[in-house]
Amino acid sequence: xxxxxxxxxxxxxxxxxxxxxxxxxxxxxxxxxxxxxxxxxxxxxxxxxxxxxxxxxxxxxxxxxxxxxxxxxxxxxxxxxxxxxxxxxxxxxxxxxxxxxxxxxxxxxxxxxxxxxxxxxxxxxxxxxxxxxxxxxxxxxxxxxxxxxxxxxxxxxxxxxxxxxxxxxxxxxxxxxxxxxxxxxxxxxxxxxxxxxxxxxxxxxxxxxxxxxxxxxxxxxxxxxxxxxxxxxxxxxxxxxxxxxxxxxxxxxxxxxxxxxxxxxxxxxxxxxxxxxxxxxxxxxxxxxxxxxxxxxxxxxxxxxxxxxxxxxxxxxxxxxx
Ligand SMILES: Cc1cc2nc3c(=O)[nH]c(=O)nc-3n(C[C@H](O)[C@H](O)[C@H](O)COP(=O)(O)O)c2cc1C
Ligand SMILES: Nc1ncnc2c1ncn2[C@@H]1O[C@H](COP(=O)(O)OP(=O)(O)O)[C@@H](O)[C@H]1O
Numbered sequence: 001x002x003x004x005x006x007x008x009x010x011x012x013x014x015x016x017x018x019x020x021x022x023x024x025x026x027x028x029x030x031x032x033x034x035x036x037x038x039x040x041x042x043x044x045x046x047x048x049x050x051x052x053x054x055x056x057x058x059x060x061x062x063x064x065x066x067x068x069x070x071x072x073x074x075x076x077x078x079x080x081x082x083x084x085x086x087x088x089x090x091x092x093x094x095x096x097x098x099x100x101x102x103x104x105x106x107x108x109x110x111x112x113x114x115x116x117x118x119x120x121x122x123x124x125x126x127x128x129x130x131x132x133x134x135x136x137x138x139x140x141x142x143x144x145x146x147x148x149x150x151x152x153x154x155x156x157x158x159x160x161x162x163x164x165x166x167x168x169x170x171x172x173x174x175x176x177x178x179x180x181x182x183x184x185x186x187x188x189x190x191x192x193x194x195x196x197x198x199x200x201x202x203x204x205x206x207x208x209x210x211x212x213x214x215x216x217x218x219x220x221x222x223x224x225x226x227x228x229x230x231x232x233x234x235x236x237x238x239x240x241x242x243x244x245x246x247x248x249x250x251x252x253x254x255x256x257x258x259x260x261x262x263x264x265x266x267x268x269x270x271x272x273x274x275x276x277x278x279x280x281x282x283x284x285x286x287x288x289x290x291x292x293x294x295x296x297x298x299x300x301x302x303x304x305x306x307x308x309x310x311x312x313x314x315x316x317x318x319x320x321x322x
Contacts, residue, residue: 002088003078007114010090016118017088018042019111021052021128023169026071027080029189030123030156030167037153038121039085045118048087052110053077054094057220061099069173069222071192090115103134107142117148124152161186172222179225181280191231191279194221194259198235198271201258202249210300212245212260213271215278223259228284230307233261235276240266241311243304244278247287251296264308282310 004010020038024031035051042049055074060067072080078089092098092110101109106129111117120139128134140150155166161183162171168187175183176192184192194217201214213233217223226247233242240263248254261278263269284306290296 001078001082001086004088004090006093007090007110010114014114014116016045016047016116017050018045018047018119018121019050019052019115019117020121021110022122022126023057024051024053024077024081025057025068025169026172026188027077027084028071028167028169028172028187030187032084032189033156034121034123034153035081035084035086037151038119041119041121041151042087047118049085050088050090050115051081051086052090052092052115055091056094058094058099061094061096067220068169069177070218070220071169071172071176071188071222073195073218073221076193076195100130103129103138104142105129106134107139107146111148112146117146119149119151121151121153123155125155158186176222176224176280179227179229179283181224181229181231181282185281191281192222192224193277193279194223195275195277196221196259198274198276200272201260202252202254204252205260205262208297208300210243210262210304211269212262213269213276215259215261215276217259223257224280224283226257226287228287228303229280229282230284230310231261231281232279232311233263233276234279235263235269235271235274239279240264241308242278243284243300243307244280245287250287250289251293262304264304264311281314284310 018038018041020034039049057067081089122136126136136152143150157166165171172184172187196215196217198213199216205211224246229244231242231244232239242261242263244261246259248257284303
């Protein structure tokens with residue numbers, strides 16, 4: 001898959017293509033349907049498929065300080081898109097100047113002049129151009145002039161997550177913020193994951209008998225609500241069942257909010273400085289301040305047992321693809 005960081009990275013001799021445009025944060029199941037259809041249509045037409053996305057998130061430029069928490073960093077989105085068979089991802093720097101482009105100018109500058117769009121695949125709520133004034137009706141209208149077709153894919157509505165609301169990044173962010181990881185997984189099609197470098201903490205975990213890798217997450221990461229979670233810690237290509245703690249460690253009167261993962265039954269790991277991923281399967285309990293340290297230790301032992309059971313059950317039901 002090709003990755004372009006701006007319009008100037010598109011090869012000069014790039015021919016016609018099938019394009020889909022969006023933030024696609026999280027590449028959730030609704031996104032997967034649209035992107036999957038773009039890949040399929042591209043194959044039918046015998047041309048490559050291109051996903052166009054933005055960095056930073058457009059809302060940050062339109063309303064500074066409003067950058068939403070992200071479900072997946074761009075490199076992870078690219079990995080997921082490559083997995084869907086996408087041929088190229090174009091990440092457009094979303095500048096103040098870019099945000100001023102009218103819907104018609106956006107179409108001409110990006111879709112027509114650069115990507116030579118033959119087909120554009122979007123969800124019904126796609127908006128683009130200055131003040132988000134462009135919609136799929138306008139996009140279709142200009143297709144007659146510029147020789148591209150437009151296909152609109154229905155929004156995916158979930159069974160239960162978020163009470164049956166249409167799948168969206170906003171809904172997924174809300175579920176993550178509430179600690180509803182099962183709901184988030186249902187929309188994403190996989191457990192939510194955060195990543196970053198393992199940094200030093202209070203060096204207390206080892207004394208408690210549960211060393212925890214403290215993960216310095218990337219800016220704007222969607223971090224689940226404070227609490228204890230079952231999930232996995234992936235380091236150096238190995239995915240290990242884990243008990244995860246998110247919070248300020250009230251037991252020790254901490255103030256910094258951390259994401260820490262104890263790889264269950266693993267001893268002697270040295271993870272400092274490694275880039276790791278933490279996946280959240282299920283909420284186990286809230287962050288508490290116990291009366292005694294022994295009470296915390298007893299609770300942690302119970303958490304670990306529960307996390308082991310939950311991750312084992314998940315892996316039994318979802319055997320990894322070979
Ligand atoms: C399974 C699990 C449950 C935890 N529960 C709590 C808790 O209820 N209250 C709390 O203050 N800290 C809790 N923690 C966080 C620990 O306080 C923290 O991991 C420990 O202080 C080590 O911190 P360090 O990695 O900075 O050394 C929990 C950690 C784990 C792994
Ligand atoms: N089973 C394990 N799970 C997580 N980290 C482990 C494990 N075993 C050893 N480690 C190492 O120990 C470190 C955590 O120990 P801890 O005492 O909590 O120190 P810190 O406060 O610096 O996180 C991790 O960063 C990792 O390098």
